[in-house]
Amino acid sequence: MGRSNGCEANRKREDAKKRAAKFNKEGNSQLQANADCMSLQCKVCLQSFMSTQLKMAKIHYEQKHAKLPWEECFPAHPKPE
DSSP, rough: OOHHHHHHHHHHHHHHHHHHHOOOOOOOOOHHHHHHHHOOOOTTOOOOOOTTOHHEEEEEEEEHHHHHOOOOOOOTSSSOO
């Protein structure tokens, strides 16, 4: 005789609990860490970028604010080459 759907559902629930216990050991969310990394901000339109993504800030500047000087958009950072 084959398995019933109830047995399979119970097995999947148990597997999901095991996976959740494995990956949620510390119970820490990375959302706060990601929000803290968004420290690079365009002063014209207030668009935020991760501090490690200066290349994306340059693309944003070229596409949105090409007529303005770089220092007006990102005064704390030198213009990337």
